[in-house]
Amino acid sequence: MAEAHQAVAFQFTITPEGIDLQLSYQALNQIYLSGLRSWKKRVSRLRNSLIKGVYPASPSSWLFVAIGILATMYMQSDPSMGLITKIQQHLPLRYTTAMSVANDRLKQSALFDLFFQPLVRLLSSRKPLLYSYQSSLPHLPVPAIQDTVIRYLESVRPLLTDPEFKRMSDLANEFESNLGNRLQRYLKLKALWATNYSRVPGTVIPLCAAQCERMFNTTRTPGVETGNKHTHTQRVSASIQRGYSERVQDDNFGILLETVDLPVSKTMIYNISMSSPPRIPWAQMRKQYFSSGVNKRSLDTIERAAFFVTLDDEEQGMRGDDPEGNLDNYAKSLLHGKCYDRWFDKSFSVVIYKNGKSGLNAEHSWADAPTVAHLWEYTLATDAFQLGYTEDGHCKGDVEPSLPQPQRLAWNIPAEVQAQVSSSLAVAQALADDVDCHVFPFREFGKGRIKKCRISPDAFIQISLQLAYYRDRGGFCLTYEASMTRLFREGRTETVRSCSNDSCAFIKALESGETEEECRRLFELASERHQNLYRMAMTGAGIDRHLFCLYVVSKYLGVESPFLKEVLSEPWRLSTSQTPVQQMNLFDLKNHPDFISLGGGFGPVADDGYGVSYIIVGEDMVNFHVSSKHSCSQTDSHRFGVQISKAMQDIMALLSADPKTSSSSKGTDHPQSKKLQ
Template identity: 30%
Template sequence: MPILEREPPKGRRESYVLPKVPVPPLKQTLDMYLSCMKHLVKEEQYQKTKAIVVKFGEPGGTGELLQKKLLERSDKTYNWVYDYWLEDMYLNQRLALPVNSNPAMVFPKQNFKDRKDSLRFAAHLITGVLEYKERIDTRVLPVDFARGQLAGTPLCMKQYYRLFNTYRLPGHKRDTLVIHKPGSTEQEHIIVACKNQFFVLDLVVNKKKLKEMDILTQLEKIVKMAENSEERQPPFGLLTSDGRTEWAQAREVLIKDSVNRESLAVIEKCLCVLCLDNPSGMEVGDTSRALLMLHGGGHEKMGANRWYDKPMQFIVGEDGVCGTVCEHSPFEGIVLVACTEYLMKFMTGSPSKMGRATSVSELPTPARLLWKTTPHIQDLLKASAERLQRLVRDLDMDVHKFEVYGKEFIKKQKMSPDAYIQVALQLAFYRCNGRLVSTYESASIRRFHEGRVDNIRSATSEALAFVKAMTDEKASLSVSHFSYLVPQLLGYSHYTVHHAITGLGIDNHLLGLREIAQELKMERPEIFTDETYVASNQFILSTSQVPTTVEMFCCYGPVVPNGYGCCYNPQSDHLLFSVTSFHGSTETCSAVFIKALDEGLVEMRDLCRKSNKPQSSAAPAASKAVVNNQGAGSKLPSTLQKTGK
């Protein structure tokens, strides 16, 4: 079994054995699948789906065969779902990485006096990156432990070890996640992007690591070199912003020339990318900063000053717009948060060491990466630029700070902030569309070896009952309607605690059964071609809680053309939302969604306040029945704390 270690007190090292991801019972998954979808599809379609699912799960049927094969796979591997999940979620996807896949973390706005001030910040940031990577390489990062439910359970740390030593290589049908050996001498450099040019900054010279002053000196040289128009190269970073198949085809053309081949190899093995951006010319607010992180503003601004295949890409703008945009396949948001919070605390708590330079007599001039172009390659660059620009124009983003109350108010109601906000999101969507849809919320399964995530399906039947009560019966809304909220949160919590985060969620299991059928070269079982299954995987509402303890926030794009991406960050006295959609969809509008979310959160607060007042009469029998169906009274138990945040 795999062993993880942490840095314990008094120098004593402890180790922990992580269990395998379980294979859920087949009947449990099928029953839960029907339960999750019953209220989201028309009755006629549900009855058709139910018959298909019953047939699939019959003794001796297709489902039992696939379940048996999945159990055999589990016996032979540490994590039966990891490869299936990675390919399905990321590597098989053909959409462009910016907006569609890569999330961004937006740092606090910096107030740089001049360009050199921004370079000092960048040099200090890279110094922090190197310190953090050393902690990773020497395995001294403390192991993360679960909080809330199953508190104290150690979590898998492998995602941390892939922050800096991975690269997503484009493929015609499927990408490849390349993993370099930790501490490899091939990774003793970073790539610096400046004015759409790419430079190699070696971090070790004559076997000595560069000091912060030396890094600043090299960055100053790079800026000066980038200003030399006579040596300027075409904006090859644009190719990485394209669809994955288009980029793979373009890369095949590039590597026919040895110069291009060598430049690509250097980039693909770098530690990280540092993007030194010019002032954007945009009004600097939360929304505009988030847009610049996600797509750079297109080829007319900083969209070409990026290399989107590299997992860790740090952005330092001369106008103080800073953050990181990440290729998401090697790690989840919580790992990104841990890394960036470490860096932010390093930046503020560790003074910049701009003392005397290293004893290296003379630092070599950073190398500019060279490219050989042809008319065909120029056409490819032009096409990539046009497609990026269309994506930039289509993205509808609204970063909103809800300041009426924060998570402390929610906790005082003895409710989980995460569950409460999920209910508010369902209410907002229902107000805008008159229905609920399949909703994605990531649930970490890092308590298992190489665990990534499963899905919390928060669009429950209880959520539908609540949003209908809040909307359709608003005219007669009374304190008794608060009881609709109680069973929803209980049902949501039950699914979260006992299924998704304990490896018994339905999405990974159904994915595994589907992929096993494909490996056996079976005709795809009807359960996976059924309209309900297709709809169940169209996540029109894609959500994620990404809480931070320092001033920064996460954002990402929608995962379907007619959907919303909603990342939220609950703080003590406010709630921060980053909502995205596409202008091209007539079904969505980020500002309208935010307005509905605001109104719903205020109404939920008012309902909470009313419910806390002494009541002269009991709740109506119908409302009581809803509560009793959950096997609980009106008081919410402490188990509602999903992650302890």
């Protein structure tokens, strides 16, 4: 969290000799840069407001109102049909005798505006714009230190023995009563001037749209100590992987290439590949060899690009004699490719395979999964249902006859850089080869049947994952589930610690052969507990972001906290996330079930753990992405996938046996094909 040290830019102590003031010039510089960014955004927002108007009105409505007011003043007419006169009768009469005729007309015009403007807004029927609600969103509150400590201890209770829990409770209480309160004051100080104390540099529910600003032209750049994230305002090109760049926008953000032009243009690109080293060596090489000359110009072209495109020379997809195995390969390829054919630092890379299949690889620091998923959903729907293809597989439309030629990127790569590239590539490929990916569709039932049991689909899946892990590993673990905090300004994510006392009690009862009635009672408690944890995380009452911010402040203050150190070192052996489907109106799942995305995945957080991502597709399917490491003998992605499927079915069988829900929850499988296209 690069901005956390703003809270400790200065410290002072009172001594017998006077006030000892200590300034952190690095922190002060960060405060200056943060303030500069903030004011730039404010100016941009003001300009946006003037251009786009105030929702739901539009600029054209302003002109319409002005013309209407001037017309009624000129014709001396009363468009309110007497309503203005009746309102005037109830206005104060003071100074009325001194009013001129011009002032009377001005007052009538103002009253007309009050009457006519709502009508114009009603007629405009505008949908909310991207930033319509941005200024009305609340700031993320700083939770009370006592509440965070209590909730943390509750979350780890099922994972610790009695002596271990006693030790952790003592550490937590010591932290709360001493150092914790000091760190908390610094966080509250930052919250006074920051939009979000934890920020890293039908019915409409407003969500923060700040992440969308960084969608295009954003690149992460490495540093020796900390990395940086840059969003360039000069949106002039999209970079193509194989050694060439293509202009797809002009300096005024106008599109130069339409979709129909891209296949023709890509035939001009040759097979030239380049890789980048890992973080610290790459930061050193970048400073020494890529800060001037031809290397800098080529690197700037890529880093200022709207996004990155990889033309992969492989064929991928759910195809051939082993569609399930090929789906695993498809996911693994999108995750890391060959390691030298992706530019992982770009905000996102579109990967296009030899056989026409495509996918997205997104860098995580600029945004969270829902923002990327929103982009990809829109892309898939527009490509399939609006742009379309001819019968022979070409894009519909005419090719622009005068396309700008791709420009080959020039590089001067000395032997030292080549050696570092080879060394770093070997490390990256070893890491990539260790990832075990498994993707599978669960088609026995979906959210439709789960909801008929009066259970939250997310709670059902999360408790199923807990049961699957217990059966796979013989115990429980610290579990991460991603939740958003975009109900607040510049909100990112928060953690739902979905392994709770209630979920563990249910699983132990189920596995020990307790009665079905008792198991259903415990499951209901576990489900309610999970829903409450999720609501708390979304509404700013989560614990992990708060604890992490306290830890960062402690590092800048140069103080050690045994409690925070231990909290931040605990492994997340089960890391989970749901890929939301946000634009169902774009898809016709009944007639075209294979056009929606299969969701996204990620690698495991812990070396001996699992990464599980899932997407609830329509009413009758849940698609899972499971990852682990081959090097860990205790984990196996395919084995865990089997455990997930069995856990889902076992819990549904338990709930369906309940007389209160059995009549409504039982159903048949979805009639669609058993294969994903």
